[in-house]
Amino acid sequence: MATVRVPTALRTFTAGASDVDVTGATVRDVLAELDGKHPGIAAKILDGSGAVRPFIRIYVGPDDIGSLAGLDTPVAARDEISIIPAIAGG
Amino acid sequence: MRVVIVGAGGLGGPIALALARAPVELTIVDPDRVELSNLHRQVQFSDADVGAAKATRLAARVGGVGIVGRWTAPDQALAGDLIVDASDDPATKFAIADHAVATRRPYVIASALRYGGNVMVGAPGAACYRCLFEDVPDEVPSCAAAGVLGPVVGVIGGLAAALALRLVANDRRDAGSIYVVDDARVDHAPRVVRFARRAGCTCRSS
Structure with a gap:
């Protein structure tokens, strides 16, 4: 499981x-799965x-x-998917 | 070497204090005044500083020059040999990175929010802030709106200062990297992500 x-x-959504933990085969699948578990979060990541x-x-x-296949990049079990947003606080 | 720190608040404080005894001349830029609500995380100030200009108070503590105002790229007094962003404004972060790329200066962009933060290091020839984040976010929470745990700015500010000191020593191994602390309450080491120059980024023409 990845x-x-x-x-x-984005932790207000989670x-x-x-x-x-996710089981999707691609990043696109993972984000859909993430949004299924935590509705609304995908809209903050995708336009x-x-x-x-x-x-x-x-x-x-x-x-x-x-630098890979974008949202179609494969995700394997034990992969770690990091979402890094620009943040502004100082 | 002249180091310009943009922002004298939560991140600017620990960065300036950490660089105070380094062989650099510090210039600190910030338009704001100390507010009571700042004091839990801006430990460089005391109750007696409430109402005073942050830039001049912090500069006085670290033996630097304080400029009360916003950082603006064309002003040579605010250019420096190394620029360290500790502002809370996304547009300022992008403007600093753009200016540093255009003038071939090294730079550090630091950000903190809630329980975590990140620090990006840039230098000529390496991937830039726009290679990482293409454009100014249309919505992004600030510390004032979303809050930040007091010690987080110490963690992120200390990290930013350490990375800035490498640039002061002309050590550019971190250029094109972002150090990420997701949650300073449980993460005891940052995750380091090295990223490549992005095709089509404006830095490729600089």
């Missing part, structure tokens, strides 16, 4: 949980056309999905 690391800015918002990066392990 794990999504939820950034603090009742504070920092990690969510209306379904693309990753420009101020958010998604990594599978150490790799930016932008």
